[in-house]
């Protein structure tokens with residue numbers, strides 16, 4: 001329980017209970033029930049972590065790079081191309097001239113979104129980092145490119161191999177689709193993540209999809225292109241188009257789950273795409289290749305992940321296509337190119353707990369960048385459901401303490417009513433909706449809540465992303481996944497904004513769910529914290545050697 005005026009105190013043994021009556025009434029359908037059960041069961045608690053493997057054999061880690069044997073390979077042109085647009089220029093994407101749609105530029109899109117950014121080496125261990133982050137660096141997300149008929153590549157479905165920067169042609173369409181475009185599809189190999197994280201892994205896969213979507217947006221914007229989420233598609237549709245429903249092409253337990261499909265708009269005025277026509281092409285096309293084994297022993301099985309994936313699968317829907325009005329509140333002063341910022345993004349492993357406070361202007365800019373009215377959210381047509389509760393440790397001109405950033409004005413009163421009565425909810429900025437809740441040194445609490453990780457306390461600030469939970473998923477259980485995607489998207493913005501401000505961020509998937517709720521005063525499932533994040537001055541681990549992203553392709 002939080003006690004004022006002293007610092008917040010955590011009850012280390014307390015177990016949070018559902019309020020009476022529960023927020024979701026007994027009328028909830030079976031799928032929602034499965035999703036809620038999964039969510040509650042995979043909470044980390046101070047007294048025990050969610051179910052995961054008892055031991056991990058690191059030599060048995062699933063292969064991070066999926067390959068399909070038996071496909072034609074398209075080698076993409078060289079990596080590492082620098083483009084002129086500045087990171088600050090991405091605030092106004094309409095000012096960035098669109099690059100022509102060529103194989104080189106489609107390859108650059110894939111590289112900047114999902115490609116390798118570096119290799120790290122420590123003694124005999126060597127591991128790749130990518131432009132998109134991933135919980136535990138396990139990378140469950142797979143990316144596909146669909147060409148409907150462009151002169152630089154045959155029409156069909158291609159799997160992107162980030163290690164080789166190449167495309168494997170999984171399907172060749174018999175003819176071109178009338179509208180010539182490229183699409184990007186994303187899927188998840190849940191097992192790759194569950195190998196390390198057990199039952200909680202489904203959540204992390206969804207975060208990673210949100211990050212990957214954000215990474216795709218920034219990559220496209222850098223090329224002067226934009227992404228359009230084809231949100232009406234069902235998971236079955238996506239599976240059919242990407243070939244994921246061809247179960248014989250995958251090893252048992254190593255199949256991929258469909259997540260989303262985006263159209264890449266490379267020029268203005270494109271005509272709508274008909275789902276049925278694309279699906280017909282995938283159905284009548286010639287498929288080749290079988291997924292190689294991910295080469296790991298399936299010692300532990302987590303059937304609840306398949307259960308929740310099924311319960312949270314998305315049907316075909318009608319979705320708003322009208323984007324929310326855009327408004328850029330605080331300009332970025334970053335003078336680096338967008339390609340440099342994207343490639344230098346890393347997770348901080350440690351922060352300098354003694355840093356001088358971070359400039360308030362940078363803090364405000366970072367928060368302004370996650371508001372739904374910025375360019376980074378231009379493809380997200382839904383009202384925001386995720387709000388930030390921020391532990392400020394070291395920010396110039398701000399008292400250390402707890403602050404809130406409701407990302408939707410309509411949520412303000414609900415959040416105020418659901419949190420502790422002691423919070424003062426004083427708006428402290430005329431420019432962004434930032435509210436002071438409580439002053440005090442919250443470093444111990446921030447660290448404890450984030451699974452005792454010092455990255456949550458040694459930073460300039462760390463935060464919890466709180467979802468409007470039960471109202472959102474009550475009748476539409478698949479929105480559970482979209483809540484995590486929204487968190488991942490916010491996380492991706494924070495990662496890049498931190499780099500642009502000369503500091504660094506880290507996503508935090510490990511936190512004690514109900515202790516966070518208890519500290520904030522939540523008494524039921526109306527709001528749930530779904531992701532944490534931290535930003536500050538990083539400490540480099542000098543023992544690690546950094547090697548070029550694609551040096552291995554040049555030898």
Ligand SMILES: Cc1cc2nc3c(=O)[nH]c(=O)nc-3n(C[C@H](O)[C@H](O)[C@H](O)COP(=O)(O)O)c2cc1C
Pocket residue numbers: 129130132133134135136137204207208211345346347348349453455506507508509510
């Ligand atoms: C969803 C998600 C959760 C994460 N959780 C943690 C965490 O709890 N603690 C941590 O130190 N890093 C965490 N990370 C950072 C990852 O370990 C990091 O992204 C990964 O090692 C790849 O490194 P990179 O981000 O530098 O490319 C998380 C990242 C993501 C995307």
